[in-house]
Amino acid sequence: MGSGIAEVTARAGADVTLVETDEARVDRSRSAIDRSLARAERSGKLTAEEGAAARERIAFTTRLEDVEGADAAIEAVIEDERTKRDVFRRLDEILPDAQFLGSNTSSVPIMKLGAGTRRPERVLGMHFFNPVPVLPLVEIVRSIMTEQAAVDSARAFAEETLKKNCIESQDRAGFIVNALLIPYLLSAIRMYESGFASKEDIDRGMVLGCAHPMGPLALADLIGLDTLQAVASSLYEEFRDPGSVAPPLLNRMVEAGLLGRKSGRGFYEHAR
Numbered sequence: 696m697g698s699g700i701a702e703v704t705a706r707a708g709a710d711v712t713l714v715e716t717d718e719a720r721v722d723r724s725r726s727a728i729d730r731s732l733a734r735a736e737r738s739g740k741l742t743a744e745e746g747a748a749a750r751e752r753i754a755f756t757t758r759l760e761d762v763e764g765a766d767a768a769i770e771a772v773i774e775d776e777r778t779k780r781d782v783f784r785r786l787d788e789i790l791p792d793a794q795f796l797g798s799n800t801s802s803v804p805i806m807k808l809g810a811g812t813r814r815p816e817r818v819l820g821m822h823f824f825n826p827v828p829v830l831p832l833v834e835i836v837r838s839i840m841t842e843q844a845a846v847d848s849a850r851a852f853a854e855e856t857l858k859k860n861c862i863e864s865q866d867r868a869g870f871i872v873n874a875l876l877i878p879y880l881l882s883a884i885r886m887y888e889s890g891f892a893s894k895e896d897i898d899r900g901m902v903l904g905c906a907h908p909m910g911p912l913a914l915a916d917l918i919g920l921d922t923l924q925a926v927a928s929s930l931y932e933e934f935r936d937p938g939s940v941a942p943p944l945l946n947r948m949v950e951a952g953l954l955g956r957k958s959g960r961g962f963y964e965h966a967r
């Protein structure tokens with residue numbers, strides 16, 4: 696999702712420094728952005744000149760220090776609390792004057808990320824949706840320490856620069872969208888696991904019967920089964936609702952490395 700956030704920011708005319716952990720990931724992000732821009736150019740959403748200008752606005756690096764001087768930062772690293780806390784601790788040092796430090800987390804409480812910084816008042820959630828260039832929503836999440844000025848500036852960036860729509864949520868597991876979406880996806884996995892119906896029919900049911908753009912198992916593959924498992928676990932930890940328990944099939948698939956689109960196979964096979 697980080698490359699999607701970098702892409703929409705560059706398309707909106709802002710300079711971006713995209714930090715990856717190693718050169719292989721830099722190459723992957725660069726190709727994902729190239730593919731997505733080429734797709735937008737083909738469908739006439741972007742001219743070739745606009746695409747080229749967007750590419751030039753993105754600086755790729757493997758050093759977090761290279762974000763020095765940025766107006767704001769948006770973290771989109773793996774859904775692991777320790778890794779995220781470490782990134783926030785370092786961003787807090789590198790960017791003493793940033794207007795906000797946002798996290799694209801879907802499962803880690805914003806307060807836990809803010810608590811590791813010297814200024815938790817500027818730490819907030821900025822939750823994008825996949826695919827970022829297509830879906831128009833950003834959830835803004837304030838912790839009990841987040842100040843209004845940080846919310847205002849993150850909201851202005853999302854709405855005025857990126858032309859996204861914002862909704863605001865308190866710092867509760869799942870925020871608004873995942874608190875509703877994840878139990879539904881887990882129910883679909885349980886339904887498939889129990890032999891109730893085929894995966895194709897479960898998905899066709901929700902596409903044709905409820906006009907969803909894709910069925911729940913295809914959507915689970917798009918989100919990533921490891922991310923789905925992480926959000927389920929944070930929902931269960933917070934609310935203890937049995938509907939948020941990850942079904943055994945989901946756990947086994949994650950253990951097997953069947954993570955959905957990102958690994959090439961989940962409930963379905965995906966060309967990479």
Ligand code: CAA
Nearest residue numbers: 731734738740801823824825826828829873908909914918
């Ligand atoms: N990157 C950029 N653009 C993309 C894209 C991608 N990965 N995938 C599709 N698009 C664009 C296409 O270029 C196309 O644009 P045009 O109409 O201008 O040509 C448009 O989206 C539609 O694409 P397609 O015709 O290829 O395919 P589709 O109509 O089946 O749409 C979809 C694909 C956009 C993924 C659609 O099925 C969809 O919106 N699905 C639901 C996705 C969803 O629910 N996402 C939220 C997940 S939850 C989350 O992200 C948060 C979390 O924390 C878990």
